[in-house]
Amino acid sequence: MRHISTILFFFSLVVTIHAQFVTLNPTGAGSDDTAVLIFDAEQGNKELMGATKVYMHHGVVTDKINGTAWKYVKGNWGKDDGIGEMTKVPGHANKWQITFTPNIRAYFGVPAGENIFRISCVFRNPDGTKKGTLNQGEYGWGSIASNGDIYINLNNDNYVSITAPTGTEGLVSQGQTLQIQADASANVSQMKIWVDEGSGYVEKSVVTSGKSISYTYTPVSSISLGIKVTAIINGQSLEAIKKYDIVIKKPTEIAPLPVGMKSGANYDPTDPTKVTLVLLAPEKDFIYAVGDFSEWKVKEENQMKRTPDNKMYWLTLTGITPQKSYVYQYWIDGKLKIADPYTEQVADPWNDKYIESTVFPGLPSYTREDLGIASVFKTGTAKYTWASSEAEWKKPDVNHLVIYELHIRDFLASHSYKDLIDTISYLKRLGINAIELMPVSEFEGNDSWGYNPSFYFAADKYYGPKDQLKKFIETAHQNGIAVINDLVLNHAFGQSPMVQMYFDGGKPAANNPWFNREYVGQYQWGYDFNHESQYTKNFIDDVNRYWLEE
Structure with a gap:
């Protein structure tokens, strides 16, 4: 009887091992390897069992080893356009695969020097109404977030990571400094910080032991700064690179609100290439309009003007393409990012993907969960003609x-x-x-x-x-x-x-x-x-x- 129990236990163990929700081959693949990802729709919530077509909405995590911020995303949620379409694993009705070739880095278009810690993904049907996932938690291959997003860990035995500044851009006042910091996965024999102000990288700081390094940088003007950290760990040479856009904040210009303007997006009936954005924001110090029109970067020319009573902020944008949906936000005092409270259309990175195109055709693609809810304007549209x-x-x-x-x-x-x-x-x-x-x-x-x-x-x-x-x-x-x-x-x-x-x-x-x-x-x-x-x-x-x- 004991032998039978042992055999049954062994059989159960084999089934458990092979019935894995997601598999990355080869095991231990890193960013510079060719790899195949396999999704088993018979595992997890099984929403995609029996599907005739499966898509993988996917990207990578580059900021930290346990990060969840998506970058270099491939796929258009809810669209059956072939981008991210998986193929069936031969001989399996519910297993689907996708190949990262020539390697993971090149497939996603991640520049050399930028770490790739994880692959982020969601498996979906063509219209995005169903998705395959597991319960939230940590697994041997990665983790599942509370919203069902899937994160597959890559091999990163030794690495160096730029930990500050975070993000890709920042506002600083004239004379304010920027702290640059980096950490290594193990003790280094050498680690250096380099900065590129437009004429090539220049060494700024060096350490010959430990696992961290820092440097205080003082910008003199708005700049797209290149930051590079090099390190040697157990004889292995490593580097991390990032671009960081610095905008020097200017004093807010005081100017009266143009005649006829009101809160929200104001359209010029004679010129659909213009729109004036107006926000009521008493007691706020400075505000930038940021969105598709600025490539989601803070730009000096998009700092909003403030009315003499210190209550209203406004900005006229030019060069707008008529009948095109622009997603935008207001970035307030370098801390808060909000949608326009007077917007007539909201862009929601969490919920819009579940709205069928048959219900609302042509929704703008907006997936910036890191920025949150945004607003939409569109110039040159015909007003509804009532009967x-x-x-x-x-x-x-x-x-x-x-x-x-x-x-x-x-x-x-x-x-x-x-x-x-x-x-x-x-x-x-x-x-x-x-x-x-x-x-x-x-x-x-x-x-x-x-x-x-x-x-x-x-x-x-x-x-x-x-x-x-x-x-x-x-x-x-x-x-x-x-x-x-x-x-x-x-x-x-x-x-x-x-x-x-x-x-x-x-x-x-x-x-x-x-x-x-x-x-x-x-x-x-x-x-x-x-x-x-x-x-x-x-x-x-x-x-x-x-x-x-x-």
Whole structure:
């Protein structure tokens, strides 16, 4: 009996060893090796079992050995375009593979001298509605993050890593210094820091023992600085290289707000190559507009001007391509990165990839989880033309309303304004004369009843483009049905830029222009608008005006 148990245990062990969710061949592959990655869809959550096509959305981690920041990403989420498409492993119905050739570094286009610690990836079906993953945790080959992202470790026995400055750019005041630091994986016999100010690398610091090195650099002007660290560990020569863009912050220019400009993106009807961005931000020191138009870099010319009353910031951008979606943010005081609170479209790096192209065609590709929620502007677009019947529309008597409260996601599997239009005849047969939409302003995530709002001028993309919402309202009116919009002006959630701009100790700061620091009332839900503040009153007027006039 003992022999049988041993055999069964051995068989179970063999099955466990070979039934691995992800495998990188050869074992112990490094950045300069050719490698094959195999994904077994029969393991993990099994969402991709039986799939006829599997994609690998993938990149690399270069900042630290246990990092999670994606770089050099390959793939377009939700698109069946061949980029990152895997092939079946011969003889296996649910195993898929992809080859990194001529080597991992060249495949991803990572420059020499930049460490590659991990491969980051997500396995998906063509439209991105399903993905293969495992439970969060550490595994022998790597780890799974809380959001299901997969990280496969590469062989990095000896390495040197630049630990400061972090990121790829920074703001400094005139005369301010920049600390450069690097660490090695083991004791060195030599380690050096070099900097390149445009004329080649110059040695700045050297140590002959230990595992770390530092150097204090003083920039005299804005510069794209090259940083290189070389080291020798047990006779092996190593190096790490990075580019770091330094912008010398200038005093904020004081200038009156141009006539006719208001909060948000202002379009010039005579020149679609221009847009003026305006942000209300009292008590802030300096702000840069950053986005697709600046290649997501801080640039001196994109420092926003401040009005004489120290409340509004504005900037006119030129050279804009008409009818192109530009994703952008405001970077405030070198610390905070927010979307435009008055944006009419939000770019969400976590949730947009789950919105089907049949619901919202042409969403801009924005995957910067390191930057967070962003905003979108597009110049030169035609305004929606309302049917002539709108001029004759008469709303029902408010004393005789028969209201159907409707949540689009629960009402329709497709959760789209477009399909909602097709249900008007059904709703009319019920004998109603008003539809109250549960909140459709941009809320947190995709799957919600909408009472966690964050952007009040943006129709939530999970239901479709705003013009489809207008078409639904127009069709309802043509059938004698009023549409009521629940705007949720009592509170907002933490994704709101107006919450984030003035936030301290886990709650709105005492100087927040719009929100109470402490919730007023017995029940707390989100962050409480201060309706006694003139800023809040003006904001609510703007919201109501937008939804009534747009």
